[in-house]
Amino acid sequence: MSQVRVRFAPSPTGFFHIGSARTALFNWLYARHTGGTFILRIEDTDKDRNREEYLRLIYNSLTWLGMDWDEGPNPDGNGECGSFGPYRQSQRADIYQAYLQKLREAGRAYEKDGAIWFKLLGERFKVFDDHRKKEVEKVRSAPVIIDDKIRGKVERMEDEDFVIFRSDGNPGFHFVNVVDDITMQVSHIIRGEDHLSNTSKHVRLYEGFGVTPPVFAHLPLILKSPEMGQGKMSKRDKGALIEEYQQRYFLPEALITYLAFLGWNPGDDREKMPLAEIVKLFDLPGVNQSNAKFDGKKLAHMNMTYLLAQPADRFLTLARDYFRRQPGGTAALANEAYFREIMRLAQPKIKGIEELGTYTAYFWDENFPIDAMVKEKVMAKGDPQARLNELLAALPTMDFSNDANMEAGIKLLAEKHSLGFGDYQAVARLAVSGTNAGPSITSIFRVLGKERVTARIKRFLAAG
RNA sequence: GUCCCCAUCGUCUAGCCCGGUCAGGACACCACCCUUUCACGGUGAGAACCGGGGUUCGAAUCCCCGUGGGGACGCCA
Numbered sequence: 072m073s074q075v076r077v078r079f080a081p082s083p084t085g086f087f088h089i090g091s092a093r094t095a096l097f098n099w100l101y102a103r104h105t106g107g108t109f110i111l112r113i114e115d116t117d118k119d120r121n122r123e124e125y126l127r128l129i130y131n132s133l134t135w136l137g138m139d140w141d142e143g144p145n146p147d148g149n150g151e152c153g154s155f156g157p158y159r160q161s162q163r164a165d166i167y168q169a170y171l172q173k174l175r176e177a178g179r180a181y182e183k184d185g186a187i188w189f190k191l192l193g194e195r196f197k198v199f200d201d202h203r204k205k206e207v208e209k210v211r212s213a214p215v216i217i218d219d220k221i222r223g224k225v226e227r228m229e230d231e232d233f234v235i236f237r238s239d240g241n242p243g244f245h246f247v248n249v250v251d252d253i254t255m256q257v258s259h260i261i262r263g264e265d266h267l268s269n270t271s272k273h274v275r276l277y278e279g280f281g282v283t284p285p286v287f288a289h290l291p292l293i294l295k296s297p298e299m300g301q302g303k304m305s306k307r308d309k310g311a312l313i314e315e316y317q318q319r320y321f322l323p324e325a326l327i328t329y330l331a332f333l334g335w336n337p338g339d340d341r342e343k344m345p346l347a348e349i350v351k352l353f354d355l356p357g358v359n360q361s362n363a364k365f366d367g368k369k370l371a372h373m374n375m376t377y378l379l380a381q382p383a384d385r386f387l388t389l390a391r392d393y394f395r396r397q398p399g400g401t402a403a404l405a406n407e408a409y410f411r412e413i414m415r416l417a418q419p420k421i422k423g424i425e426e427l428g429t430y431t432a433y434f435w436d437e438n439f440p441i442d443a444m445v446k447e448k449v450m451a452k453g454d455p456q457a458r459l460n461e462l463l464a465a466l467p468t469m470d471f472s473n474d475a476n477m478e479a480g481i482k483l484l485a486e487k488h489s490l491g492f493g494d495y496q497a498v499a500r501l502a503v504s505g506t507n508a509g510p511s512i513t514s515i516f517r518v519l520g521k522e523r524v525t526a527r528i529k530r531f532l533a534a535g
Numbered sequence: 536g537u538c539c540c541c542a543u544c545g546u547c548u549a550g551c552c553c554g555g556u557c558a559g560g561a562c563a564c565c566a567c568c569c570u571u572u573c574a575c576g577g578u579g580a581g582a583a584c585c586g587g588g589g590u591u592c593g594a595a596u597c598c599c600c601g602u603g604g605g606g607a608c609g610c611c612a
Binding site: 235 | 536537538539540541542545546547548549550559560561562563571572573574575604605606607608609610611612
């Protein structure tokens with residue numbers, strides 16, 4: 072059995088976003104790669120900002136993305152599993168008290184302004200802090216040397232005493248983080264680079280407890296794309312929320328792959344591979360050191376390639392789920408055989424499940440809209456009315472039973488009038504679907520059936 | 536401002552550790568091909584080693600300094 076124990080420790084104070092998901096993923100990948108344990112710990116010490124719905128969102132998002140945890144609260148929120156709990160910091164008060172006691176006994180804790188502070192060892196000096204606009208006391212000592220698995224050696228020799236218990240009686244982040252990592256026997260701390268400057272404080276705390284710190288690995292951050300502006304990605308940025316992708320019916324494996332390859336690669340040209348392969352190849356030294364800008368277009372492309380590759384059955388399952396939740400979507404699901412037929416036509420064409428509604432609307436609705444721009448374009452060329460009338464006249468004798476016969480029928484008509492297939496295609500498409508994008512016209516005809524095609528063309532002609 | 540991290544096409548990146556290749560791939564963009572529309576796909580084009588010093592026969596690769604970007608600087612996590 073492996074010794075590797077990693078944790079993902081979100082706080083339920085806001086929506087679950089892409090940066091958190093990536094941190095979770097890299098921890099999960101490392102656990103699975105090493106055969107170690109992946110722990111989910113809830114850092115809910117900030118009572119004012121914690122919300123139960125955000126907690127559920129964490130469980131849901133991780134589950135949706137396929138990241139299962141070995142220890143932590145159960146995904147349904149009832150109970151927990153693992154023998155190092157509780158896994159919610161709000162339930163670990165007695166543990167924190169015990170560890171506070173250790174610090175007190177070691178003379179490393181003191182009170183000030185109603186809070187309890189951790190006392191650093193070393194030479195104290197005062198300096199004016201331009202950021203806080205006040206004089207602060209710093210402590211200089213032998214440098215903390217962090218041997219970061221991603222960044223190499225990182226040194227720091229100055230820090231300030233910091234709060235470990237707030238004046239409201241609740242323990243602070245640095246303290247609980249370290250105490251939990253000690254008591255849960257976390258072996259590797261894999262987290263965002265925004266925590267790198269906290270790490271020296273954490274190491275001091277480990278030293279204060281007389282415990283050897285775990286291995287650190289600080290991940291590069293996900294930054295805004297150039298269009299979004301500067302800085303690291305925040306929940307407010309477009310495309311930042313995991314929930315959004317779920318709602319837009321992205322394939323979780325596409326998102327996972329995109330995220331995995333943002334900051335990591337197997338060292339060759341591959342940009343996509345099965346998750347099992349990523350698990351096999353993933354390792355900390357392979358993670359990049361530089362921040363990466365988020366590219367929604369590349370993610371969308373990834374999603375499309377996965378969608379294209381789905382077996383028909385899976386696509387059908389996803390599509391059904393999509394229509395079930397669409398307003399008026401039940402109409403699409405009324406006839407199973409018809410639905411399957413249309414999904415088969417749509418799968419190779421669309422870029423995402425979310426396009427399904429508009430892409431197939433005219434199949435379920437006789438009152439489909441006519442795209443004015445397309446109409447203007449199509450009606451300007453040749454004599455489209457004449458083509459439709461010729462089609463109308465030939466329709467009764469055409470064979471709608473399969474694509475080949477359907478196509479042959481239209482071609483025959485075109486030949487008769489010394490015209491091409493294309494002369495009928497565009498206008499027929501406009502008349503029966505109202506647009507210029509879609510499956511082949513022969514498939515549309517066949518699936519719609521003779522009656523509806525006839526009726527739609529007549530109606531289109533009548534409407535002018 | 537102080538401390539810390541980082542630096543290859545617009546973007547994600549390979550190459551860097553162990554100096555020697557036309558600096559390779561992908562997304563996006565453009566052109567062409569395929570074609571029954573729209574997509575997919577195919578081919579091609581444009582597009583990068585941040586700057587300056589050093590070390591070396593030779594530097595994207597090693598070292599230093601600039602510059603740029605990012606992060607941290609809360610009784611938030």
